[in-house]
Amino acid sequence: MSVVPAEVLPGGALAVEECAGSPATLGPRARLWPSLGAVYRAQLSRARVARIPLLFVATFQSIGIMILMRGVVDGGTEAQAVVAGSAVLVVAFVALNLLAQYFGQLRASGGLDHYATLPVPPAAVVLGAAGAYASFTVPGTVVTAVFGCVLFGLPMGNLWVLAAVIPLAGAALAGLGAALGLLAPRPELATLLGQLGMSAALLLGVLPPDRLPGVVRFARDLLPSTYGVEAFARTFASDPDWAFVLGDLAVCAGVGVASLAVATWAYRRAAVR
Numbered sequence: 001m002s003v004v005p006a007e008v009l010p011g012g013a014l015a016v017e018e019c020a021g022s023p024a025t026l027g028p029r030a031r032l033w034p035s036l037g038a039v040y041r042a043q044l045s046r047a048r049v050a051r052i053p054l055l056f057v058a059t060f061q062s063i064g065i066m067i068l069m070r071g072v073v074d075g076g077t078e079a080q081a082v083v084a085g086s087a088v089l090v091v092a093f094v095a096l097n098l099l100a101q102y103f104g105q106l107r108a109s110g111g112l113d114h115y116a117t118l119p120v121p122p123a124a125v126v127l128g129a130a131g132a133y134a135s136f137t138v139p140g141t142v143v144t145a146v147f148g149c150v151l152f153g154l155p156m157g158n159l160w161v162l163a164a165v166i167p168l169a170g171a172a173l174a175g176l177g178a179a180l181g182l183l184a185p186r187p188e189l190a191t192l193l194g195q196l197g198m199s200a201a202l203l204l205g206v207l208p209p210d211r212l213p214g215v216v217r218f219a220r221d222l223l224p225s226t227y228g229v230e231a232f233a234r235t236f237a238s239d240p241d242w243a244f245v246l247g248d249l250a251v252c253a254g255v256g257v258a259s260l261a262v263a264t265w266a267y268r269r270a271a272v273r
Helices: 013-021 032-070 076-108 111-117 122-135 137-152 159-183 187-206 214-222 225-234 242-271
Strands: none
Touching (some): 032 122, 032 137, 076 111, 076 122, 137 159, 159 187, 214 225
């Protein structure tokens, strides 16, 4: 039997010393957009089965509210406000209420530790989850808007504006919902805050603003979904003022960027604790 020196073996002491002396080579840092796409697809696949029944609940809830309001509101600007508010309410139910519950449960169960170990930027986690939840609102919002137009006799020629209203209002409400879920110390409180936010979107978004007191109208202006409702409601006019529509959408986009930035900060804050 021959004896081989340890120095010539691949795992010998000399090889170990040489490896220890050379700096470790780290993999490239994950970029935002590929990470965002990966998180979005994962969240979409995860929530597809669990959230679809809740999406039906959100849609039927909005349709039921319009049927009830049909006995009070005949038409005109009030009917436009009811239909627009009911359509955006579907977005609020999913993007605000359910996302607040999701991040609240994720923080309480230690799920944030799993995301913290992945080589993805914090913004990709928040944006990916928010985008996945907001995507579920598209069919329910369209169905609610079409049903409302038929119920109140409103024109459907400008329903294409929902292609801008849904993502912008969804981003604003999803960022708010994620921030509430991440900042709440307990999941029960996150659920309560999400429910309160959805109730505010219901009362302040569906009811015609002309019938609200001045203080309540001021609170309505602070709600992110209000500007999506206003933008959509203006398109029902015979000659819509597109400058005001674009202005409302721009405000909604600005609020969405701010709320998602706050949600990203809240995610970093919760992940390091």
